Amino acid sequence: MAGRRTSYPMSSNHYVPMANHNHEASDLQDVIETKDQAKESHYFPKTDHDQETSYTFHAVEMEDQRIKSHDFPKTSHDQDTSYAFHTIEMEDEEKRPYPIRMDSLQSVHTTKSEHSETGRSHSAIRPFDTQEEVLVGNSEPSTHPHDGIFWRSPILMGGNLFIGIIASIAHHVFYRCMVGKQVGDDFSQQWTLRYGTTFAFVSQVCLVSSVGFAYTQWLWKSLYHKDTKISVNCLDAAFVADTSVISILNTEMLWKLKLGSLLAVVAWTLPIGSLLTPGTLYVVPSTKSIHTHANVSSLDMYGPDQPARFTYSAPINATDGIQNELFLGPRTIITRLSTATATQGEILPINAPFSNATYDVQFYGPIVKCKEADSATATIIQSLRDESVANITGSITEVANYYYAFVPNLGSYGNSSLPNNGVTVIPQSRLQQPQNASNELWMGYSRYTRSKSFETENHYTVCTLHNASYNININFEEGIQTVTSKSLSVLNSVPYPDINTPASNSLMVQHAYSAYMWSIADLMVGTMGIFQAAPAATGLPSTYFSEITTQIAHTSLLGSSDLDAFFERKSNDPLGNNNTAVSDQRAQDISLAGNATLEELVEELAWNVTCGFMNSNLLSPPVNTSVLSTTSINIYAYHCSTLLLSYGIAIFVALIANSLGAYAYHINGRSHNKSFSAILAATRDSEFGRLLPGGVRGKIPLPEWVLETQLRFVDVDGGGVDECGMGGKKGGGREFRVVGMRKAYEARRKDDLGAHFRRGDGL
Known part of the structure; x- marks a missing residue:
């Protein structure tokens, strides 16, 4: 296949670049180049406009990460429209120019290709410097009926809470049964400690997991139904707050997502109880009495x-x-x-x-x-x-x-x-x-x-x-x-x-x-x-x-x-004196006799x-008789108040968190998670592609101007996150839009893009 070029008619599922209003495009074909390590620009027929329309193609080479831009003559329209095509070339693979749609939202103005069998409407590209009011439309959350809560998420939240409570009760019952029992050998004692630690671990994991489900639902509820601008940096912290303790220190999250931040703190503090409860079972010295004959x-x-x-x-x-x-x-x-x-x-x-x-x-x-x-x-x-x-x-x-x-x-x-x-x-x-x-x-x-x-x-x-x-x-x-x-x-x-x-x-x-x-x-x-x-x-x-x-x-x-008079002779005796002081030896004799x-x-x-x-x-x-033999042993003792207090507080807090989670399920009308697909579904706005340069590719840290960019959930007229729209309204829904810090991050973006081109990263 190397060196051979083959043309295929473009399938109907490809996006075709269109001129602005009522422009009819000529037939287009995809050109697949199999030439190794080569990058070519592909040109499409011009239209009969007074001015030639300029098309830009980007040849993306996966091996060396470089991108080429190809400019084409422009045509004269009421307003200029730019289209971007990306030719993706991989080693030993065909390369084909794919036009990438820059906006996920359909415009009321559509163009129709002469040769398009489907009569597909295509979105016009929104200028990046459009005013926020025009971009976001109505920022107030619309009211949508429930479209069904996926059963697995709430059941997992409640199930984890239930298992955590059962594990806590089992831990208490197990320790209560161990009270007064003799401590066995090293092996037996180790297994006793392992059982207690296992109960504490299961209780901790389940309670924290249930709070994690509640936190996720409340986070989406706060973002979806709250008319608040939130920076990318705040969202980064919010989506990992229950798994990264450093994220809780984000001041914007603490201010704008107060209750969600509290749930994240709860998720991190719940395991403290599991550190206290295993130590409530301890060993004390005791005696064991046995009646025997000896x-x-x-x-x-x-x-x-x-x-x-x-x-x-x-x-x-x-x-x-x-x-x-x-x-x-x-x-x-x-x-x-x-x-x-x-x-x-x-x-x-x-x-x-x-x-x-x-x-x-x-x-x-x-x-x-x-x-x-x-x-x-x-x-x-x-x-x-x-x-x-x-x-x-x-x-x-x-x-x-x-x-x-x-x-x-x-x-x-x-x-x-x-x-x-x-x-x-x-x-x-x-x-x-x-x-x-x-x-x-x-x-x-x-x-x-x-x-x-x-x-x-x-x-x-x-x-x-x-x-x-x-x-x-x-x-x-x-x-x-x-x-x-x-x-x-x-x-x-x-x-x-x-x-x-x-x-x-x-x-x-x-x-x-x-x-x-x-x-x-x-x-x-x-x-x-x-x-x-x-x-x-x-x-x-x-x-x-x-x-x-x-x-x-x-x-x-x-x-x-009775012998004191001999040792303390009277003064009229030849050796007597009036000194009644007791010598140290005499004091020992008196102590031994008990002064009797x-x-x-x-x-x-x-x-x-x-x-x-x-x-x-x-x-x-020797005679054989009944003997009460007493042996010094170690037995288990249990501070039940410490365990019950620790688990009681943890379960009480988890119940409150689950109540908030249940309320969030009801308000949201659906189940949410923090998976990649869920985040992707909420970020369909084309400006995210322009916000994040191609050289980023998921690496950290992001540029400061990206982190400071303000986002907000807004109502959209079509497209939505799914077929029925995120709000459940046919043809509409809510999704994240870039709504703040336009001019500031545009200037910094241009600087960063220039740096990317100088390094050969491309867009």
């Missing part, structure tokens, strides 16, 4: 072979063949645990089944109860106390005694013929050997009549071993134990074992109880007093000092308030020692 330590002094773990006893054979057991003292484990408990002032650690657990245990065990001695016993205690002081002779003597405790030998108690009614003192350092003793502890001590009074009185106490029924609750929280007595029933007193009692399990239990009392009494017996040492030489003063000869100094009982009396502290020590035996699995073998 092995726990429980004191056992009655089971087979269990008493032997407490007492050191030796078998003896009586003359009558009956075997007896001789009690010799406590086993070392009893002494060790008792001393450790007394030193720490608390129950030794018990073996825990779980790090967080609560359970109850019941058992029979020993307990020591203390009471104030009667007058007869008090007299015996004081007599033995005085004897103890008097028995210290030599260069060092005891001048004042503040504490005296001992285990009485009551084998001859009640024999009035013997000193102290037959009561004797068991030596302080008891040996593990047969002896007559008792399961009692007698104490005499000097204490303040009232705190810090420096006036003392002698007080006498008797502590006795008893059997008791224990019911205790043991609680472990993160490994820290708390032992609480639920009930303690003190039963019978337990006497010291009799050597003549036949061996039996009950006798061995008595031995075990006595071993327990022995270990506690050993911590208490002894003295505390002021001693005087004779001078080393004549004429030198005597030396006075205090001395503690009891294991109580190794226990928490040393901080008892000796009677209270001895009973507390006995209770702690008994419970402390559960530290040993030998003394307290």
Whole structure:
């Protein structure tokens, strides 16, 4: 085909350039040139007018973007009319001159070609400098009946709103169902967050989409029914305001399209709620309790072979063949645990089944109860106390005694013929050997009549071993134990074992109880007093000092308030002074003892020692019992008010926007969108072709004079946007027209066009 030229008769659907009124044009043919990369001007026959009519053809070459203009002789008419033809040439394609109609509006003046079979009427070209009133005609919007609202647009607007509301409700219900549930592993927690984020995303997208539909309808309603000049720059911003946040800053749009701008702002602010709602589900620490059965330590002094773990006893054979057991003292484990408990002032650690657990245990065990001695016993205690002081002779003597405790030998108690009614003192350092003793502890001590009074009185106490029924609750929280007595029933007193009692399990239990009392009494017996040492030489003063000869100094009982008088001696004592200030060490002892009396502290020590035996699995073998196991877990919590408020505001605003959209549908009488075809249908005015030079081709930025050009919807008499006209009136409608800034942008347009030609862009 290259180099060959073929002529075709012009089809009836091509526009033929006409002279002005009643001019009859000769037959025309399209000439197709297939010559590669060539551009030719094509001439048409002249008419028989006095002057030749000038025709202009534009050869457009797609490859190098250049345009040629071809001038033709003009003919004489009442007014000059120019026509533009464009020859479009593409590589390896035919080129054909196509006359491009410069105006979409039909003029009342038409020309008819002699050879035109269709008798088509063609528009006369409107001069660009025509006055605005002539161009736009009636700018007031006409009233047109509805020509039908396309169902898909309003249904999508309402459907998106409905789905957004459902997603919001589902989000609330989902989070409400998660409240109190244990947080699973990483995978489970991630999916929980994903579900919540999905609900928020769907709600956001649907609500914003519904507002977008409403904004589009309201925008067209504002432009179509409002007699307002709007610049191209404002229209650019308005048509992307719901998708480009920067466009909302256009001041002209904010001023001339106030409600539309507000809808655009709503479309941008609605997603804020979706940022808040996923965070309303959060994790808080909690505990999970489970009832289970587990092995726990429980004191056992009655089971087979269990008493032997407490007492050191030796078998003896009586003359009558009956075997007896001789009690010799406590086993070392009893002494060790008792001393450790007394030193720490608390129950030794018990073996825990779980790090967080609560359970109850019941058992029979020993307990020591203390009471104030009667007058007869008090007299015996004081007599033995005085004897103890008097028995210290030599260069060092005891001048004042503040504490005296001992285990009485009551084998001859009640024999009035013997000193102290037959009561004797068991030596302080008891040996593990047969002896007559008792399961009692007698104490005499000097204490303040009232705190810090420096006036003392002698007080006498008797502590006795008893059997008791224990019911205790043991609680472990993160490994820290708390032992609480639920009930303690003190039963019978337990006497010291009799050597003549036949061996039996009950006798061995008595031995075990006595071993327990022995270990506690050993911590208490002894003295505390002021001693005087004779001078080393004549004429030198005597030396006075205090001395503690009891294991109580190794226990928490040393901080008892009953012993304050010893540590804060009266001013008439050789070492005494009136200073009641407490030393730092004494303050620690008082804090450890809780400033309690000796009677209270001895009973507390006995209770702690008994419970402390559960530290040993030998003394307290495991038993299976019900345990409330508590585990630290994380659970979900939910701030429903934040989610409901966020979604409530978003839905309320979206409902208002949809109401405006529905109103716009009713006023417009049709559905609109912002597609290219919709915008193209509203811009049929030929002046848009002259407004935008060919070199623009959709690129940005547009020249400033283009952006400032004022447009407005106006009524037209024919053509319209569609067959029936945009307003629905047969043969008429409304479309955008250029209505402002004629002279200003004309001058700038000429300058820009000259620049385009100099660059070779063409028109």
